[in-house]
Amino acid sequence: MLEDRTLRTTRQRKIILEELRKVKYHPTADDLYLAVRRRLPRISLGTVYRNLDLLSRAGLIQKLEVGGTRKRFDGDTEGHCHRRCVACGKVEDVYLRGLDAVMRRAVKAMTDYEVVSYHVEFVGYCRDCRSKAKRTGGIR
Numbered sequence: 001m002l003e004d005r006t007l008r009t010t011r012q013r014k015i016i017l018e019e020l021r022k023v024k025y026h027p028t029a030d031d032l033y034l035a036v037r038r039r040l041p042r043i044s045l046g047t048v049y050r051n052l053d054l055l056s057r058a059g060l061i062q063k064l065e066v067g068g069t070r071k072r073f074d075g076d077t078e079g080h081c082h083r084r085c086v087a088c089g090k091v092e093d094v095y096l097r098g099l100d101a102v103m104r105r106a107v108k109a110m111t112d113y114e115v116v117s118y119h120v121e122f123v124g125y126c127r128d129c130r131s132k133a134k135r136t137g138g139i140r
C-alpha cells in the first residue's frame with residue numbers, strides 16, 4: 001500500500017518536472033496543472049503546488065520571484081536572467097554569457113559575499129507589444 005503511494009508520488013513528481021522542462025514560458029502552478037492533467041487526469045491542484053514547492057526547495061527547478069501577482073516556475077536552474085513585459089506579462093529568458101561569472105566575482109570582491117544564486121529581471125515592453133502600440137497609437 002505504502003509502496004504504491006510512494007511510486008505514484010514519484011511518478012507525479014517526474015511528470016510535473018518533465019512538463020515544466022518542456023516549456024519556455026515560465027508557467028504558473030495553474031498553467032502546469034492544466035498541462036499535467038492531460039497526462040494525469042486525477043491529479044489535484046494541491047498536489048501540483050506541493051510538488052513544485054518540493055522541487056524548488058530541492059534545487060531542481062526555480063521559483064521565480066518576478067513581478068506580477070502569481071509565482072512562476074522555471075525548469076532551467078542554470079544562471080540566467082529574465083525579461084518581463086509589463087504590457088502582456090510574458091516572462092522570457094535572457095542569457096548574458098560570461099556576465100554571470102563577472103557579476104559573482106564583482107559581488108565577492110566588493111562585499112565579500114559568496115553568491116549561490118541571484119535573480120535579475122529586466123522589465124519593459126516586448127517587441128509584439130511595441131509593434132501593437134505603434135499600430136494603435138500607444139501602449140496601454
Ligand SMILES: [Zn+2]
Pocket residue numbers: 085086087088089090125126127128129130
Ligand atoms: Zn508584451
Ligand SMILES: [Zn+2]
Pocket residue numbers: 026074076080081082092093
Ligand atoms: Zn528562465
